[in-house]
Amino acid sequence: MPRSRHHRRLALAAAVGLLAAGVTTAATAQAAPQHTAAAPSGLNGPYLYLGWGSPPKATDVMSATGTTQFTMAFMLSDGGCNPKWDGSRALTGGNDQSTINSIRSAGGDVTVSFGGWSGNKLGEKCSSASALAGAYQKVIDAYKLKSIDIDIEASEFENATVRQRVVDALKTVKQKNSGIKVYVTFGTTTSGPDANGKDLVKRGATAGLDVDGWAVMPFDFGQGSIDMAGATKSAVDGLKNTVASAYGLSSDAAYRKVGFSSMNGKTDVAGETISLNNFKNMVSYAKSHHLARVSFWSLNRDRKCGSGTDGDACSGIDQGTYDFTKVLAGYNG
DSSP, rough: SSOOSTTTOOOOOOOOOOOOOTBHHHHHHHHHHOOOOOOOSSSOOOEEEESSSOOOOOHHHHHHHOOOOEEEEEESSHHHOEETTTTTTSSSSHHHHHHHHHHHHHHEEEEEEEEEEOOOOOHSSSSSSSHHHHHHHHHHHTOOEEEEEOOHHHHHHHHHHHHHHHHHHHHHEEEEEEOEEEEEEOOTTTTTHHHHHHHHHHHHHHHHHOEEEEEEEEOOOSSOOHHHHHHHHHHHHHHHHHHHHHHTHHHHHHHTEEEEEOOOOOOOOTOEEOOOOHHHHHHHHHHHTTEEEEEEEEEOOOOOOOOOTTTTOOSSOOTTTTTHHHHHHOOOO
């Protein structure tokens, strides 16, 4: 995920039964709220990054938008095969943990994202798949996570040996953590994964790795002002085709194993903008295909700019506070 152009790419309703004298009337049936199953962990959490700027208070966002999920970014290497927030903040005991605790106390939960564009990546610093799996496991255990996101970018993504290491490590994670959701997020072209992305998916399929959601980042295309909703759809369609081919899935089944993580407002590329209407269109598309994951970078930017125009702190477009998060909160798969 981007941090800014300078740091290019571097994150309830209960059912009520109304009975009267043992008979449910049509009126009471209509009045009863519809039961909504809890969304799968990691389905719709926007990226929240505590490493810079003025990140919003997560519980305030929950109250304002109805969102219950967050993707916390980024877990990196401290220089060796040891995970720290942003590569420098302690795994536990700091602001990151207190934020997660507050989210959970308010009825929400988090997905921790490993990687991003900048910094030291665990996939590169850990010398083996078993060591990398151990680093992932430290974080899973520390926070009793139900889902993780591997945001694989830059040199971690471009190295075939590291791609295989990540795949093998994630297979171990899946084996050791029953029910955990694993998402893998990477860049894309407008027509779908590039050669590295296709290779990553194929390696996953060959290894028998059950990824819950392969997700592309459909932005920073470098093509100026284009239809970003259309580009997102074509990129995800391409990803779906790649996953269907690699895993031997039907088109419908493959859609349910893919997703996307957009960017809100102005991206890192001049002339490229994702409007709120674009994002609404993207989420409608996701609903029609029951995509496994939809997110955006980032919650920190989900507001219009004030006196400054820092790309890390605001979207650069005219919008209401948390408009993108409100749309995303309505995505239930």
